[in-house]
Amino acid sequence: MITNKHHDYGIWLSYDNQKSGFQLPVNPAELQISDATGGKTYDVSGLGEINVIQSPKLTEISFDSFFPAPGANYSFIASKTLLEPYVYLTLIQDWMKKKRPIRFIFTGASFDLNLAVSIEKFEWREAAGSGDIEYSLGLKKYVFYKARPVKINKKHEKSGGKERDTKGRQTKETPKTYTLVSGDTLIGVARKQLGDESRWKEIQKLNGIADSELRKLQIGRVLKLPG
Secondary structure, three states: OEEOOOOOOEEEEEEOOOOEEEEOOOOOOEEEEEOOOOOEEEEEOOOEEEEEOOOOOOOEEEEEEEEOOOOOOOOOOOOOOOOOHHHHHHHHHHHHHHOOOEEEEEEOOOOEEEEEEEEEEEEEEEOOOOOOEEEEEEEEEOOOOOOOOOOOOOOEEEEOOEEEEOOOOEOOOOOOEEEOOOOOOHHHHHHHHHOOHHHHHHHHHHHOOOHHHOOOOOOOOEEEOOO
16 A cells, blocks of 8 residues: 655556556556465364465556546645546546556656556546545456467368368378288288288287298187288
């Protein structure tokens, strides 16, 4: 919390790289700034209560003040240029409608702030008899972000561990094993299961099949297939 004792600070609000904006004509008596981490506590059996530190939450700023009526002659006016109260109201309401962040600048005796913020709350009312517009303003730090483009392989898309071609048709998935049937040869197995009969030697080596066994493979034998 910052209190306004000596009027030694100022606050500016602006939009679109200062194409529109203003200095607050009357500094708030208090400036509430929140930088909570949002830590959570849990009860763990055998350990008791533990605290889990979370990532810092976005800074929140809130304050109350007023826009002086035309012709007001207050000694504590902070800005050199005093606008009509409705001009301040119109600017803030217009910024809110555009749903884009504004710039909050605070200059003080001990530190300064310069943040992009979103307007989370704006409430106002006309003070009876004075013509002043009293208001409450709530702001939250805004973090700029940009979505990253996603690159899609135009040849193949994978779905559920199985490969699909560009037209969405599911292609044949290579089995990991094969059981020999009557009339099988390693060349035939390589052609049917791997799509390349020249890979029959890979099957032979992977399964430890001797050259003498090639002519008479055991029916029912389960062969491991190379990936």
